Amino acid sequence: MFLKVDFASSTPLYAQLKEQVLYSIASGKIKSGSKLPSVREVSTELRINPSTVTQAYRELEYEKIIFTKKGQGTFVSENSVQMSSKEKEQILNQVIEKVIIKAHHLGTNSNDLLKLFKAQLKKMKDFLENGKKEVNDE
């Protein structure tokens, strides 16, 4: 199952579930039209109160991201979520921040970090254009 909960976070559990469903749809991990795990499945597997799952699903349904077919389950709406550019930025910034902190601790200066970043970008571009294989080698 793609859902999980983090008790160390100050984000409420239902909001965590909601965010993960949104993220998984936007990132293509779950496709539109596909079925979400049932409330029973999520609450039993994560060992959380079923109302918490219901609350997350209810809000997503209200926002027309998902819909319920009676007796069949909950599904992702067609053409449901396009992530806003702000949300995309947020996700990327979190990752970039981690890299910057790491570089700071390793004593790598901004210029070298930018060079590395550009080199990786170029590698990725080459891969997409020429189908070179070594992208994930490092």
Add this chain to the structure above:
Amino acid sequence: MSNAIDISNIKHKFGKKKVLDGFNLEIPKGEAIALLGANGSGKTTLIQMMTGLLKPDAGEIKLFGENPLDCSNGFIPGISFVSEKRGIFPWMTVGGTLKFARNITPDWDCAEEKKLLSHLKLRHDQKTRHLSRGEHGKLVLLMALASKPKLLIMDEPTEGLDPLVKRTFMKQLIDLMLNEGRTVFYSTHEMQEAERLARKVAILVDGKVKVYEDMHKLKCKHRKIQAVFEQDTTLPIIPGSCNIRRWDEKVYMDVRDWNEKTDEIIQSSGFENIEILPADLEDVFCMYAGEEE
């Protein structure tokens, strides 16, 4: 009557000690509530009053609108209790114990009993005095769930149980809660379990319910702060701060009723390297229960 539990102005003394010091608590149907409190804070006393085993000095408790003390046969339909000692006798077998419970519980569901027996891996021919602590806990739970209660009241149900039995317990409880409208009220010291199962939290401190709040709001409203402040100088006052510790120039503190205003105050009070961390339920509990007068 839309509440499952109504507690009004309940008071009780043991000797000179005020165990319960006059508070109200309303628990709507369909809620799952964890009752937290330090040892000796009155949790068990409160739950004993719900079962009708103890008469409060003042105030009253109503379960589905009925006072457990007024029920002549000691039975309000749809309610189950879990406590360690409930109805298990050392000379009986598991089967005998269940037969006994079946006879005194009008709502007993035999199909549910069978299902639970196989889920919990208990056998009829086991002698109750030979049961391990975990099996004992499972048997108590089985007896409470076999009537598919509308209201389940439990006093530290997972105390002393191993992680496997705790998981089984949680699964059975979730199964019950998947049926709409079931109310669960239980006392516990297991904070993570409460975070998983409860939607609301009540914290008993000094005989009163000091906190009664939705779990998610509770966590949003509390933070742990780490920061740097000049050594041996008086700290500025941060509203809601408690449990302040100082190590050289470092300051650690907990903050209740966290909001944007508190954030502004901290940012502009001369602290440096400020880190604001979320508080889990255990942190929140200690912010109230651990408070020195």
